[in-house]
Amino acid sequence: MYPEGSAAAGNGGVVRPSESADRETHPLDVEQGRKTTTGGSSRYRGWKLRDIDVGHVFKSQHYGTMFFAILSLITLAVVHWTATPRFRPYFSYDASISYIAQKDSVTAAAAVLVPLASLLLSLFIYEFIIYRKRNLEITNACSTTLHFFLDAVYCFIFALTFTEISKFAVGSFRPGFLQACNPKSVGLGNGPVDYQLASPVGLTVADCTTDLLDTRKGFPSGHASTSTVVCTYAIIYLIWAGYFRGGDAAFLGLDKKSGVVTGFRGRHRIWRELGHGVYLMWILLHFAFIWGVGLSRYNDNKHTLIQVFGGWFLGVFIACISATRACALHKYIFIHDLQETAF
Secondary structure (H helix, E strand, C coil), X not given: CCCCCCCCHHHCCCCCCCXXXXXXXXXXXXXXXXXXXXXXXXXXCXXXXXXXXXXXXXXXXXXXXXXXXXXXXXHHHHHHHHCXXXXXXXXXXXXXXXXXXXXXCCCHHHHHHHHHHHHHHHHHHHHHHHCHHHHCCHHHHHHHHHHHHHHHHHHHHHHHHHHHHHHHHHCCCCCCHHHHHCCCCCCHHHCCCCCCCCCHHHCCXXXXXXXXXXXXXXXXXXXXXXHHHHHHHHHHHHHHHHHHCCCCCHHHHHHHHHHHCCCCCCCXXXXXXXXXXXXXXXXXXXXXXXXXHHHHHHHCCCCCHHHHHHHHHHHHHHHHHHHHHHHHHHHHCECCCCCCCEC
């Protein structure tokens, strides 16, 4: 007779091998005795603000990434303040650059701060609520939260640097270039005339307004790349934390309670099914934000579709590299108040 609630009892006497048997054991998965007992009830200790070991939290971070993020910021500043966009000849009758640019539907700040706030919310829910028992102490939760948040910020910096350098290197016109430049009408009596400026020397104050510099930096879309890199980072974290982090804590532990072990007879199954659907909607909201920002740049006549797609591609590519790396590095964050063992 198998004990009630055991894996064998829930599977007709057949013991399934653990799906994570080949994985490296997380030290916090085996430190189950780390509790304090007061008045016959047990509780995990160390979850008050005064229990945060700030020194340990910062000691647990990976400063090599920070170093290169700072170098990236310096590079970004040098390029932004010293470089000039590549100059391309243009024509006064080019319809693709003759649109009237509208006011930004989504500001540059909102394109970044909204997904960062969403990532912070997801980190708080997972590290301080869902994985509370696994983290054992608030210091460990703070270390993990700061690890992912800082890495997302570094990821944003790298994407911004690549975006700005690409803008200067390509010198692609925005759809509203002629609106900003407002070139002189020359020789209209002789029919369509190529109003071509062959070199930056031809760009005088009389030819174009001061908005000319920004209108020559169309590819890739900065709004699209920066919003995409943070949102994609958050999506990868959510998928990893919800389904791949391992143990019974994966996806709130509902999979074990509702059927994966008990043969779909668990009373929590309805919450499991509803939870998976809601979780998918939360992930898709991040994608919807990416999509909405990109469409707003096109509808506002600030970028062409190619420029928007370039921003999306750049953001997704950098986020995939950074987020998967950050998830792998999670096991090397030092556990507070335990032996100096990395996981």
